[in-house]
Amino acid sequence: MNKALVGLLVGMALGFAGWFGGFGAFLLVAALGAVGYVLGRLMDDGVDVRDFLSGRDRERR
Numbered sequence: 063m064n065k066a067l068v069g070l071l072v073g074m075a076l077g078f079a080g081w082f083g084g085f086g087a088f089l090l091v092a093a094l095g096a097v098g099y100v101l102g103r104l105m106d107d108g109v110d111v112r113d114f115l116s117g118r119d120r121e122r123r
Contacts, residue, residue: 080088
């Protein structure tokens with residue numbers, strides 16, 4: 063799926079959330095979309111999410 067299509071789908075989802083759910087739903091969908099984007103990028107780069115979330119504490123032990 064190319065990036066333009068993904069952007070279109072995200073824009074439509076935010077538009078529907080804003081129209082039907084109001085501004086609070088718009089913000090919730092935008093925030094969850096941002097979290098999903100970051101997790102997807104981490105997985106594409108081959109970074110394990112558990113290692114990323116644990117920070118540097120595991121490396122020091």
